[in-house]
Amino acid sequence: MIAFILLSSIRDGTANDRVRGRQLQDRPCDEIYVVQEGETLHTISDKCGDPYIVERNPHIHDPDDLFPGLVIKITSSNPRSN
Template identity: 85%
Template sequence: MASSRTPVSYTDAARWYCIIFLFLIVLLGSLTAENSLMDKMNPEVGSTCDEIYVVGEGETLHTISEKCGDPFIVEENPHIHDPDDVFPGLVIKITPSGPLHNF
């Protein structure tokens, strides 16, 4: 007695696995892009800084000052002799100025 099912070839199965895999990559990529867009639309989300801040790759004192709301980073960190000589891993003290500190 012969089976009525047709055998699935390995190439057909591989093709379907590739299609599903590519679909998942596109789906995950769109979710990541959506989250990135939301972060750009609302820059205050996640922009709080701790009192002790470690400088990251590509950051300057200016960008850290804007991000953390501390315009007096150099004055509060006497170990920074040259404001242009900031490197990843440098530890600095952050004192965000609130509405009471801005005159």
């Protein structure tokens, strides 16, 4: 009986993780965004729905000089859709 309860809770936990992951994936980007490895302004703009990232972030002097850990402001005009 105990094994059955443990097995059920493990399966329920993985299902909840999948639902939680889907909810995070479907939400628009946060207002404060931290650039990840391999991202460009174009990919972030597409992902977050903000075509004016450079204009809203005067600390970005060269749009080609993006690096992981750079913090930028995002103003999403529309939520992402998959």
